[in-house]
Amino acid sequence: MLYMGLAVAMLFCAAMAIRAKHLLTSVLWLAGVSALLSLIFYLLGAKQIAVIELSVGAGLITVLMVFAISVVGDQPIEARSIIPLPVAIVLIAAAFIMLLILTIPAPAPIPGGEVTSFAEVLWQDRGLDVLVQVLLIFSGVLGVLGVLAHRIQLTRRSAGQSAIKEAGK
Amino acid sequence: MATWLIILVIGVPWLGALIEIIMPRRPTIQHGVAVLFSAAGAICALALLPDAGASDVISLQVGAAFGAFTFRPDGLGVFLAAIATVIGSLAVVFSIDYMKGETHLGRYYALVLLFIGAMAGLVLTNSLLLLFFFWEITALCSYALISFESDNPDAVRGGIKALVMTQIGGVGLMAGALAIYALTGSYQISDFLAGASGLPGSALGLLAFGFLIAAAAKSAQVPFHTWLPGAMEAPTPISALIHAATMVNAGVYLLARFFPAFEAVPGWKTTVMAVGVVTALLGALMAISANDLKRTLAYSTVSQLGYMVYAIGVGGLFASQFHLLSHAVFKALLFLGAGAVIHAAGTRDMREMGGLGRSMPLTRVVFIVGALALAGLPIFNGYFSKDLILESGLTGGPLWAYAVMLFGAGLTAFYSFRMVTLVFYGERHGTGHVHDAGPAMAVALVPLAVGTLSTWLLAGPFGHLLESTLPYHEMHVLALGELVTDVLKGSIVVLPVVLAGLLAWGLHKPLAGLGRAFTWLMRAAAADFGFEWINSAVVNAVGSAAGALRRTQTGLLNWNVAGMVFGLLAILLVLLLRAS
Amino acid sequence: MTLSAPTILLICVLGLLGIGLYGMLITRNLIKLVIALQILVKTALLALVIAGNIIGQINLGQSLAVTVLAADTVVAVIGLALAVQVRQQLGTLDVSDLSTLRE
Numbered sequence A: 001m002l003y004m005g006l007a008v009a010m011l012f013c014a015a016m017a018i019r020a021k022h023l024l025t026s027v028l029w030l031a032g033v034s035a036l037l038s039l040i041f042y043l044l045g046a047k048q049i050a051v052i053e054l055s056v057g058a059g060l061i062t063v064l065m066v067f068a069i070s071v072v073g074d075q076p077i078e079a080r081s082i083i084p085l086p087v088a089i090v091l092i093a094a095a096f097i098m099l100l101i102l103t104i105p106a107p108a109p110i111p112g113g114e115v116t117s118f119a120e121v122l123w124q125d126r127g128l129d130v131l132v133q134v135l136l137i138f139s140g141v142l143g144v145l146g147v148l149a150h151r152i153q154l155t156r157r158s159a160g161q162s163a164i165k166e167a168g169k
Numbered sequence B: 001m002a003t004w005l006i007i008l009v010i011g012v013p014w015l016g017a018l019i020e021i022i023m024p025r026r027p028t029i030q031h032g033v034a035v036l037f038s039a040a041g042a043i044c045a046l047a048l049l050p051d052a053g054a055s056d057v058i059s060l061q062v063g064a065a066f067g068a069f070t071f072r073p074d075g076l077g078v079f080l081a082a083i084a085t086v087i088g089s090l091a092v093v094f095s096i097d098y099m100k101g102e103t104h105l106g107r108y109y110a111l112v113l114l115f116i117g118a119m120a121g122l123v124l125t126n127s128l129l130l131l132f133f134f135w136e137i138t139a140l141c142s143y144a145l146i147s148f149e150s151d152n153p154d155a156v157r158g159g160i161k162a163l164v165m166t167q168i169g170g171v172g173l174m175a176g177a178l179a180i181y182a183l184t185g186s187y188q189i190s191d192f193l194a195g196a197s198g199l200p201g202s203a204l205g206l207l208a209f210g211f212l213i214a215a216a217a218k219s220a221q222v223p224f225h226t227w228l229p230g231a232m233e234a235p236t237p238i239s240a241l242i243h244a245a246t247m248v249n250a251g252v253y254l255l256a257r258f259f260p261a262f263e264a265v266p267g268w269k270t271t272v273m274a275v276g277v278v279t280a281l282l283g284a285l286m287a288i289s290a291n292d293l294k295r296t297l298a299y300s301t302v303s304q305l306g307y308m309v310y311a312i313g314v315g316g317l318f319a320s321q322f323h324l325l326s327h328a329v330f331k332a333l334l335f336l337g338a339g340a341v342i343h344a345a346g347t348r349d350m351r352e353m354g355g356l357g358r359s360m361p362l363t364r365v366v367f368i369v370g371a372l373a374l375a376g377l378p379i380f381n382g383y384f385s386k387d388l389i390l391e392s393g394l395t396g397g398p399l400w401a402y403a404v405m406l407f408g409a410g411l412t413a414f415y416s417f418r419m420v421t422l423v424f425y426g427e428r429h430g431t432g433h434v435h436d437a438g439p440a441m442a443v444a445l446v447p448l449a450v451g452t453l454s455t456w457l458l459a460g461p462f463g464h465l466l467e468s469t470l471p472y473h474e475m476h477v478l479a480l481g482e483l484v485t486d487v488l489k490g491s492i493v494v495l496p497v498v499l500a501g502l503l504a505w506g507l508h509k510p511l512a513g514l515g516r517a518f519t520w521l522m523r524a525a526a527a528d529f530g531f532e533w534i535n536s537a538v539v540n541a542v543g544s545a546a547g548a549l550r551r552t553q554t555g556l557l558n559w560n561v562a563g564m565v566f567g568l569l570a571i572l573l574v575l576l577l578r579a580s
Numbered sequence C: 001m002t003l004s005a006p007t008i009l010l011i012c013v014l015g016l017l018g019i020g021l022y023g024m025l026i027t028r029n030l031i032k033l034v035i036a037l038q039i040l041v042k043t044a045l046l047a048l049v050i051a052g053n054i055i056g057q058i059n060l061g062q063s064l065a066v067t068v069l070a071a072d073t074v075v076a077v078i079g080l081a082l083a084v085q086v087r088q089q090l091g092t093l094d095v096s097d098l099s100t101l102r103e
Helices: A004-021 A023-044 A047-072 A085-103 A118-127 A127-168 B002-022 B027-051 B074-099 B105-124 B130-148 B151-184 B189-196 B201-218 B226-234 B235-243 B247-261 B268-289 B293-315 B317-345 B361-375 B381-396 B400-425 B439-470 B480-506 B512-516 B519-526 B530-554 B557-579 C003-026 C030-055 C058-090
Strands: B058-061 B068-071
Touching: A004 A023, A004 C003, A004 C030, A023 C030, A047 B293, A047 C030, A085 B557, A085 C003, A118 A127, A118 C058, A127 C058, B002 B027, B002 B058, B002 B074, B002 B105, B027 B074, B027 B105, B068 B130, B074 B105, B074 B235, B074 B247, B074 B317, B074 B439, B105 B130, B105 B235, B105 B247, B130 B151, B130 B189, B130 B226, B130 B235, B130 B268, B151 B189, B151 B201, B151 B226, B151 B530, B189 B247, B189 B317, B189 B361, B201 B247, B201 B268, B201 B480, B201 B557, B226 B235, B226 B293, B235 B293, B235 B317, B247 B293, B247 B317, B268 B293, B268 B400, B293 B317, B317 B361, B317 B439, B317 B519, B361 B381, B361 B400, B361 B439, B361 B480, B381 B400, B381 B480, B400 B480, B439 B480, B557 C003, C003 C030, C030 C058
Parallel strands: none
Antiparallel strands: B058 B068
16 A cells, blocks of 8 residues: 555665665665655654655755765765675675564554644653754754864965965066 | 762872873972872871771762662771872872973873872772772773883883783673672672672682682782782882882782681682792792892782781781781882982892992981881881781691791891892992982881881771771781780791891801702792793783784774674674563 | 554665665765665654654654754764865775775
């Protein structure tokens, strides 16, 4: 039925994202995964997270990646993987089978009683989480500034040097 | 009150260590901060003495897996904490002169202060996990300080040797702690001591001998003794503090602390006694054959620790702790005096010294005081404590052991006088100008000398402290008057042996023919009786294992992820097995 | 065994997990690594929401998922910034050129 189709489509998109040769293609498949995921969220009843996932996953992350790829360049790396293929497949298969045994079949959904609204749960029950998220984002910004500072310095220095060269002429 | 004092005793030196690391490199400030914080720690430890009690004063609940982090200021703990901090501060004061002009003073003082705090914590804690934690910190500081001159390959090698050997003991201690937790459900030492008789015999036996090995490795008993002479590459104040007065006593402390639990294990006490006897004898023989001043003192430490272990083996707990107190004071004195000599003469070889007494009068006096205490002559604290050990050996152990230890006392007298005469008397063999100990050195040496003359007077209150705060140890303690009379009775046998040892050295030139008969013994002693191969084998094995394991650290991201997936598989496997 | 919706979705979660881990094990390109990591995080989000659905408190599941999403976004941003820097400094995005732990 619907869930089955969406699940298969999502798995297909994810597999294509890993297998794609060019990075841009990969990013587009990843956006596809995001879109399908947000649809599944909506069907499960999680309306708010569906919207957030769509805008962040299919929107923000995709834009970021495209920006990064444009800076970095899109040459595919042709070399063979470092870990031998059979080893990787065995590891993944073992994890998959063991998890399958542990989690399937899923427990039946409990009919929920009164449902507190999302905003209430987020801001009151999970208020600490929100605080931590704010701190995370703040430190993320600092981290990125720190990582890119050298680059900013380089561009500024090269701009300064070219300015000096201009003045010297 | 006791709560705050314990926090201060550990925390103030550690705060000093932190300050030493982060503050600017001005030698005056570094010396000053170190002295200030170590002295503050010493004052807090001394203030803790009257507050000693038999119950936990600090108890932090840290969850079911780790039990509670507890501290208990009982007699055994507070006296060792006092020794560690007081001798620590004296060693720091001595370092002002000894380490003048050295670079990296911040690192040096930070490590010393870290060590002092950790040693105090080690003896004050009632939780096996915290005991292990502080034990490991002392081992780390010991290694870092031995290898302080990191461009000297001998120092680095000596540090690694010491680290590997004591760490084997540490691993044994951790295994023992976990085993105790599995058997009794608690990490508290007091719980273990209370319930030890209820444990299955084989498990208890395994624990007993495991702890014995850990203690023997840490206290440099035979066959693990070869790391201590190698640790003499450390700066001399470190040798005085760590390898004479405090860290090596941790093993003896461990044995004394767990004695009530293990004394019923068949064969344990005999093994402990045998280890002590062999170590005392071999240590004394090796000291006679050594030509390096610090090595002689190192072997002497090994030998005296053997006496303490022997005392525990025959049940004389009070005697062993009393000798620990005396030994800490006079051995620190001897090491610091040796430091002054080495600093002035520029060499450690005793054959290149001689006749230094004329130019170093103060050092000569304090060194002779220490040597007389080591030999066990009356008035000095070594006499009383060593006699007490031999007394308890007479009543608690076999006669042959007593005889060997008696002979060892004679040997001790022999080599201590050999040391004094070679260094301070006779004609000057070396060259160069020699000056007496500087003012800071004198400030450190004189209190220790006074202590050597007087700490035996504390026997009464010390015994009372131990008796009243250690509920599980049945200690047979004596008041001062009884102590003196007991010792005087015993010394009828002991003193003549000691004097015979002195006489033997005095007459060593005429007796040289007799000495030649024993050259084979001396050559064996000089080679550490062949036990060096254990040490080298262990260090080499550790080195090659480390080299082999290095290949797993590839630095490649994919292999790191593979490692994570392996971990995931392991967790899933455990979950599967538990579910089935 | 009737395939209820949660069961299908759980199998899907396991599948995504496998694909994401496979991607992280195989790829040598740093940015591809970040993409594989994103797939793994989507797996976690889906699992959280499914759990919320099963116990009937969907909003709890959503709140936890929002937290994970915020953290994951920050990770992605920093990961991409690092990848850019690596390209600038070393001139390559190949993982095997990053290791300096040579014998």
